[in-house]
Amino acid sequence: MHILVLGGAGMAGRKFIERLAKDGHLGAKTIAKVTAQDVVAAQAPAGAPSALEAAVSDLSVPGQAEALIASRPELIVHLAAIVSGEAEADFEKGYTINLDGTRYLFEAIRKAGEAYKPRLVFTSSIAVFGAPFHDKIEDEFFTTPLTSYGTQKAISELLLSDYTRRGFFDGISIRFPTICVRPGSPNKAASGFFSNIIREPLNGIEAVLPVSDQVRHWHASPRSAVNFLIHAATIDTNRIGARRTLTMPGLSCTVAEQIEALRKVAGEGVVARIKRVPDATINGIVAGWPQNFNAARATSLGFTSEASFEEIIRVHIEDELGGNFVK
Amino acid sequence: MHILVLGGAGMAGRKFIERLAKDGHLGAKTIAKVTAQDVVAAQAPAGAPSALEAAVSDLSVPGQAEALIASRPELIVHLAAIVSGEAEADFEKGYTINLDGTRYLFEAIRKAGEAYKPRLVFTSSIAVFGAPFHDKIEDEFFTTPLTSYGTQKAISELLLSDYTRRGFFDGISIRFPTICVRPGSPNKAASGFFSNIIREPLNGIEAVLPVSDQVRHWHASPRSAVNFLIHAATIDTNRIGARRTLTMPGLSCTVAEQIEALRKVAGEGVVARIKRVPDATINGIVAGWPQNFNAARATSLGFTSEASFEEIIRVHIEDELGGNFVK
Numbered sequence: 312m313h314i315l316v317l318g319g320a321g322m323a324g325r326k327f328i329e330r331l332a333k334d335g336h337l338g339a340k341t342i343a344k345v346t347a348q349d350v351v352a353a354q355a356p357a358g359a360p361s362a363l364e365a366a367v368s369d370l371s372v373p374g375q376a377e378a379l380i381a382s383r384p385e386l387i388v389h390l391a392a393i394v395s396g397e398a399e400a401d402f403e404k405g406y407t408i409n410l411d412g413t414r415y416l417f418e419a420i421r422k423a424g425e426a427y428k429p430r431l432v433f434t435s436s437i438a439v440f441g442a443p444f445h446d447k448i449e450d451e452f453f454t455t456p457l458t459s460y461g462t463q464k465a466i467s468e469l470l471l472s473d474y475t476r477r478g479f480f481d482g483i484s485i486r487f488p489t490i491c492v493r494p495g496s497p498n499k500a501a502s503g504f505f506s507n508i509i510r511e512p513l514n515g516i517e518a519v520l521p522v523s524d525q526v527r528h529w530h531a532s533p534r535s536a537v538n539f540l541i542h543a544a545t546i547d548t549n550r551i552g553a554r555r556t557l558t559m560p561g562l563s564c565t566v567a568e569q570i571e572a573l574r575k576v577a578g579e580g581v582v583a584r585i586k587r588v589p590d591a592t593i594n595g596i597v598a599g600w601p602q603n604f605n606a607a608r609a610t611s612l613g614f615t616s617e618a619s620f621e622e623i624i625r626v627h628i629e630d631e632l633g634g635n636f637v638k
Numbered sequence: 639m640h641i642l643v644l645g646g647a648g649m650a651g652r653k654f655i656e657r658l659a660k661d662g663h664l665g666a667k668t669i670a671k672v673t674a675q676d677v678v679a680a681q682a683p684a685g686a687p688s689a690l691e692a693a694v695s696d697l698s699v700p701g702q703a704e705a706l707i708a709s710r711p712e713l714i715v716h717l718a719a720i721v722s723g724e725a726e727a728d729f730e731k732g733y734t735i736n737l738d739g740t741r742y743l744f745e746a747i748r749k750a751g752e753a754y755k756p757r758l759v760f761t762s763s764i765a766v767f768g769a770p771f772h773d774k775i776e777d778e779f780f781t782t783p784l785t786s787y788g789t790q791k792a793i794s795e796l797l798l799s800d801y802t803r804r805g806f807f808d809g810i811s812i813r814f815p816t817i818c819v820r821p822g823s824p825n826k827a828a829s830g831f832f833s834n835i836i837r838e839p840l841n842g843i844e845a846v847l848p849v850s851d852q853v854r855h856w857h858a859s860p861r862s863a864v865n866f867l868i869h870a871a872t873i874d875t876n877r878i879g880a881r882r883t884l885t886m887p888g889l890s891c892t893v894a895e896q897i898e899a900l901r902k903v904a905g906e907g908v909v910a911r912i913k914r915v916p917d918a919t920i921n922g923i924v925a926g927w928p929q930n931f932n933a934a935r936a937t938s939l940g941f942t943s944e945a946s947f948e949e950i951i952r953v954h955i956e957d958e959l960g961g962n963f964v965k
Binding site: 402421441450451452453454455456457459462465466469470472473476477553554556 | 729748768777778779780781782783784786789792793796797799800803804880881883
């Protein structure tokens with residue numbers, strides 16, 4: 312089968328493609344080719360099949376979506392987006408990339424005609440929810456985003472459901488938890504500290520904790536994110552019905568519980584590298600974020616994630632650090 | 639003040655403009671001019687102010703929105719849409735008019751700059767909900783539309799909230815119940831019978847009831863619809879907060895209760911003009927519609943509607959029949 316990954320150079324895209332390369336198949340089907348589209352050239356992972364193709368293009372430019380689906384990939388995984396902060400800072404850019412780009416893709420598939428009906432997996436976000444919400448957000452809770460990014464994701468979910476209902480493709484939207492531990496360097500996202508306080512100390516480096524120990528949030532590992540994509544790509548969508556958006560399972564825990572898990576897994580010396588430097592701005596932003604979900608539908612459909620934050624840390628040490636860390 | 643009514647030639651638009659003409663003011667402000675935009679020329683109501691202006695244009699044509707707001711109306715009431723059946727029959731037309739047209743309007747206002755921040759009242763619909771739902775749908779229930787029309791309305795609600803949050807205009811989306819008794823001729827909408835079985839018998843004409851007596855639905859009169867628009871146009875939006883979409887209050891009743899109310903108001907002879915001709919298709923469509931709501935937020939914000947179906951019938955007789963009907 313031929314798989315198109317939009318946003319293939321990003322963290323989730325790279326990890327998904329690495330997994331495809333490792334497995335060599337998706338469900339029962341052998342993977343013949345993977346096209347990794349992004350605005351920069353995606354690097355082939357170690358051991359990638361020779362048929363990994365990098366496509367440098369911008370989905371928000373009219374005509375590019377048509378070119379990308381010209382070879383009729385059977386599976387399209389749509390991860391391409393600009394992040395929340397950028398979509399908030401640049402209103403037009405956010406709508407152009409996160410909404411128009413998605414709509415161009417959906418329209419290109421629709422116009423390809425009845426003979427072409429790919430599986431389309433779209434990654435949405437818990438940013439579709441806006442405070443105030445219940446302590447544990449249920450599957451039927453309404454979407455009232457408080458960012459343009461969240462708005463663009465919620466709109467894309469609605470479009471995906473309608474295009475699916477009309478039979479233009481076989482779509483599924485999956486709302487990712489915050490991905491933790493994010494590999495790479497500390498980034499400036501307001502949510503960055505959730506990963507920084509684990510990843511950096513394990514590397515022997517100090518990390519700043521800008522919020523209270525009591526802040527609660529919703530996490531899943533990069534490995535779970537890839538598992539979500541694989542399951543969404545292979546599930547019998549007849550089981551899902553008309554409501555094609557699923558909040559993925561995750562782990563709800565406080566920062567204090569994160570730190571306690573780090574202590575258990577890596578010891579006091581590692582935990583000592585976390586420095587508390589309260590930041591009122593970040594505290595304020597984080598106060599408006601969802602803390603917990605009851606992801607009953609996704610769980611009943613077989614999506615799984617970590618059961619403890621210790622497990623999330625162990626996944627990071629296995630997948631990113633070769634099993635080692637700086638004591 | 640200058641008021642722009644988009645979709646001003648439709649039923650709700652005409653009635654709203656008639657009310658403006660009658661009142662001469664909106665809240666504390668004297669109405670200087672009303673522009674009634676539509677794809678056909680809106681007729682001035684009897685006793686209309688001389689400054690009623692009909693603008694024939696198509697909001698879904700790029701550039702038209704800019705022309706319509708060039709004189710910077712302080713209030714824009716956006717009723718322009720193609721109906722559910724048409725949006726379902728013609729996918730592209732539905733998205734072009736109901737989504738692109740709305741977005742062109744929002745973008746034109748945004749690009750007009752910071753000095754221009756009109757009140758914008760957008761009429762949405764209970765079609766944003768898709769079965770299965772709770773018997774009584776709460777304000778926090780999620781939107782999973784099962785029509786393209788409902789999808790376009792749900793997306794427009796999200797856009798309106800985001801543009802409002804960003805400060806581009808002061809928006810409010812109001813979800814209308816089914817408007818009953820709709821004046822005019824019987825139409826082919828699947829929901830037409832809810833009005834037909836009241837309006838036609840009161841005119842001395844037989845009407846067909848295609849569904850079971852036990853079908854329950856959510857109604858408000860045309861007079862209430864106008865009241866919703868007036869209240870949405872004048873309310874202090876600081877009271878609403880970030881969640882700018884409100885499900886309007888209405889009356890939930892069964893067809894049997896509608897008929898019983900008609901009997902009380904107009905007598906057995908009028909009720910005898912209702913002919914039962916079951917239609918499996920219409921029964922099937924109606925089975926997927928919302929039946930009841932708890933419109934707590936809108937009610938707490940001062941939106942009101944009829945308390946009984948008898949009242950809805952009396953409003954019709956007063957407003958459309960000059961107090962008379964055919965016994």
